[in-house]
Amino acid sequence: xxxxxxxxxxxxxxxxxxxxxxxxxxxxxxxxxxxxxxxxxxxxxxxxxxxxxxxxxxxxxxxxxxxxxxxxxxxxxxxxxxxxxxxxxxxxxxxxxxxxxxxxxxxxxxxxxxxxxxxxxxxxxxxxxxxxxxxxxxxxxxxx
Amino acid sequence: xxxxxxxxxxxxxxxxxxxxxxxxxxxxxxxxxxxxxxxxxxxxxxxxxxxxxxxxxxxxxxxxxxxxxxxxxxxxxxxxxxxxxxxxxxxxxxxxxxxxxxxxxxxxxxxxxxxxxxxxxxxxxxxxxxxxxxxxxxxxxxxxxxxxxxxxxxxxxxxxxxxxxxxxxxxxxxxxxxxxxxxxxxxxxxxxxxxxxxxxxxxxxxxxxxxxxxxxxxxxxxxxxxxxxxxxxxxxxxxxxxxxxxxxxxxxxxxxxxxxxxxxxxxxxxxxxxxxxxxxxxxxxxxxxxxxxxxxxxxxxxxxxxxxxxxxxxxxxxxxxxxxxxxxxxxxxxxxxxxxxxxxxxxxxxxxxxxxxxxxxxxxxxxxxxxxxxxxxxxxxxxxxxxxxxxxxxxxxxxxxxxxxxxxxxxxxxxxxxxxxxxxxxxxxxxxxxxxxxxxxxxxxxxxxxxxxxxxxxxxxxxxxxxxxxxxxxxxxxxxxxxxxxxxxxxxxxxxxxxxxxxxxxxxx
Numbered sequence: 001x002x003x004x005x006x007x008x009x010x011x012x013x014x015x016x017x018x019x020x021x022x023x024x025x026x027x028x029x030x031x032x033x034x035x036x037x038x039x040x041x042x043x044x045x046x047x048x049x050x051x052x053x054x055x056x057x058x059x060x061x062x063x064x065x066x067x068x069x070x071x072x073x074x075x076x077x078x079x080x081x082x083x084x085x086x087x088x089x090x091x092x093x094x095x096x097x098x099x100x101x102x103x104x105x106x107x108x109x110x111x112x113x114x115x116x117x118x119x120x121x122x123x124x125x126x127x128x129x130x131x132x133x134x135x136x137x138x139x140x141x142x143x144x
Numbered sequence: 145x146x147x148x149x150x151x152x153x154x155x156x157x158x159x160x161x162x163x164x165x166x167x168x169x170x171x172x173x174x175x176x177x178x179x180x181x182x183x184x185x186x187x188x189x190x191x192x193x194x195x196x197x198x199x200x201x202x203x204x205x206x207x208x209x210x211x212x213x214x215x216x217x218x219x220x221x222x223x224x225x226x227x228x229x230x231x232x233x234x235x236x237x238x239x240x241x242x243x244x245x246x247x248x249x250x251x252x253x254x255x256x257x258x259x260x261x262x263x264x265x266x267x268x269x270x271x272x273x274x275x276x277x278x279x280x281x282x283x284x285x286x287x288x289x290x291x292x293x294x295x296x297x298x299x300x301x302x303x304x305x306x307x308x309x310x311x312x313x314x315x316x317x318x319x320x321x322x323x324x325x326x327x328x329x330x331x332x333x334x335x336x337x338x339x340x341x342x343x344x345x346x347x348x349x350x351x352x353x354x355x356x357x358x359x360x361x362x363x364x365x366x367x368x369x370x371x372x373x374x375x376x377x378x379x380x381x382x383x384x385x386x387x388x389x390x391x392x393x394x395x396x397x398x399x400x401x402x403x404x405x406x407x408x409x410x411x412x413x414x415x416x417x418x419x420x421x422x423x424x425x426x427x428x429x430x431x432x433x434x435x436x437x438x439x440x441x442x443x444x445x446x447x448x449x450x451x452x453x454x455x456x457x458x459x460x461x462x463x464x465x466x467x468x469x470x471x472x473x474x475x476x477x478x479x480x481x482x483x484x485x486x487x488x489x490x491x492x493x494x495x496x497x498x499x500x501x502x503x504x505x506x507x508x509x510x511x512x513x514x515x516x517x518x519x520x521x522x523x524x525x526x527x528x529x530x531x532x533x534x535x536x537x538x539x540x541x542x543x544x545x546x547x548x549x550x551x552x553x554x555x556x557x558x559x560x561x562x563x564x565x566x567x568x569x570x571x572x573x574x575x576x577x578x579x580x581x582x583x584x585x586x587x588x589x590x591x592x593x594x595x596x597x598x599x600x601x602x603x604x605x606x607x608x609x610x611x612x613x614x615x616x617x618x619x620x621x622x623x624x625x626x627x628x629x630x631x632x633x634x635x636x637x638x639x640x641x642x643x644x645x646x647x648x649x650x651x652x653x
Contacts, residue, residue, distance in 0.1 A: 043247040046409040052483035057311030059244040091244030
């Protein structure tokens, strides 16, 4: 398996520019393109007994919804354009999980769309892009 | 959505008419009707025998003996596996492929929010008052032994849980008593069924009583206490408080409004942290008194001057409050822990060790130290005034603390109710079948009991429901004794893997 690229997407439209850019890059270098979506989740959150009992079921539903509504349409469109694309859906902290997925799939470049997070919001909640730049084990490209 | 609205409207009108009815003296009638029954049941469950002039209830001996036997049988699992339990909670062995499933931390936090509550605040004050500082020593010891009971029941809870086709999980004593004992032969299978049914009946009773009415009643008492006692505008509005709480609980368990439950599940740990921090602050503000306080605890544990019943009396108070507080051996925790994602059931047992540890060894000890250091304990206290006593102890250092405590008591009570409504529901559907009708019937009954609990002073009903919670320990622990070899096999296999490094650590520490 040759080098691969990964594009992180939030929702079906918001990663549009990043996906287009990533597709162009993938075609240029004939690389496989992973389209990744991370469902925000923390192993240290608090929940009720009932939520815990239904957690496995909800997780499956969340993964299915992410595939159906976000990832699969993008992957299908990419494949139609002749890009070797594959979808990935995972739970976790967005930046950390994207980095871990990139590592385990031999990705050399993670591509993200700029989120345009306001300074206040970025200070409070952090921004995926800046966190990823700090921790990533491969190149990170932010598409404006 | 409209279905929910219709349901909620019916519910509210039902509760309003019920509480109006409740005000017109129905409490007396319920009391009279139920008293002979509850006295008989409570008399049976709390059957006691005299030891050195103190009446010791058999159920307490049952709980302590089991905890001690389990501790020795598993070669002090409560001490030797505590460190590994922490590694599991921290996520050192978490499988990254299982991200999004229930982690050990989440299972523990959920179980803790069901047990940390009035027992830690009110119960300890009563124990120290009636048994003197020495009761703290026995309370801590009982907490340590109780860890082995939790280890056993939670391991079994995960091992014999049901994973339903729709992806939901349910576990607990009902399942391990039936499935676990059935593995041992036909005779045991029958016994297991009987024990499971008994457990489920007691659990439904306990969920209405100790897990509901007692909680509503006590949180209302603290609210009245901070708003001016008997002069408070709220003093005779128990039904109103009950109604508001019932609507909130109803929104969560009937309406499926996740927001309230989510807010509570975040507030409860926060309140616990505030409570522990305030307690530690008081202890360290009086750091010169710490050695004297510990001396009093150790001295009082074996001398017991002026305590009724002598050393046995002190021991009894300590053991009783520990059992009330951490519910080890009762079986409720096994339900809460069973949804964890793991293929090694014993791992949840290690994690469950932390429940009595945090609940009894840490939080109860802090409460006890605050009460001893501030000198608030009073041997003539009325056992029902426990919250007030702790409130006074904290108030002597922070004048505003009773308000925080009122909020903490309310949130602890609320989360305990949400947890017990689930335990009760699982038992109810185990008995009467899992369908929409049984589901709704149970939930409506549960809400009615919230109003009953806060609007009436039903001593008889509360005795009855306490008896029910403790009664759960009879079928549960009897089954656990039979299933000890199963747990031991799981423990030994896992421990061998752990010691020889065959387990994959996913996080460097």
